[in-house]
Amino acid sequence: MSTSTAGHPPTALVIEDDDTIGRHLESGLRGSGYTTTWCRTGSAGLTAAHDNPPDFVLLDLGLPDLDGIELARRLRQDLPDLLIIILTARTDEIDVIAGLDAGADDYLVKPFSMTVLLARLRAHLRRRSAPEAQQDAEPTQLGDLTVDTAARRVLVAGEDVPLRAKEFELLAELARHQGSAVSRETLMARVWDENWFGPTKTLDVTMASLRRRLHTAEAAAMHTVRLPQIITLRGHGYRLDPPPPA
């Protein structure tokens, strides 16, 4: 069972108006040890979040009373540490990006499997409770890609990939949050300058160069390699997706 930093089982708030999905989420989360509250409207969800702040919220974007994106914004504003995962049936990327911009940490497109949801939750909660330095002690292995921040090395199938400093830091930052969206602002702040504001052209250029170098390393490998994919989330940022299991 997962435990939050305080040692108690993490508490979940589900805001979902669909009976079938809501019941499924509630029983799945309870079965995994999460103390779970289920609200069917946005206003009930907002009240529940204020009365008893949960560790994470699963937020349906299509609610009968309040706009889900506006609700995400209010939750983020009122509860800065809350883990917010939005659930959307809409396939339009624009909704996902609006949700992430509003402060959601991650999203799932319906229909999704409970197994995937639970795995994502564990990853998010683990990351939140582990200090960053500790995560970096061990190299990150993603298929045939190794990111070793302690040694400042990146390897593809055991071969060193020469990267410039910013390319390395960009990849390390994405690997640190693998499977999660990382906004352009976050990348600019962490890789370049924490006081950075303004255009992000430098990020595009560095990303293009990083992708080229990884492609070159992939092409040079003696056998077929499995590498994570850097997904572009237009208008938001990037996400590093681990390769599918062999």
Ligand code: CA
């Ligand atoms: Ca709905």
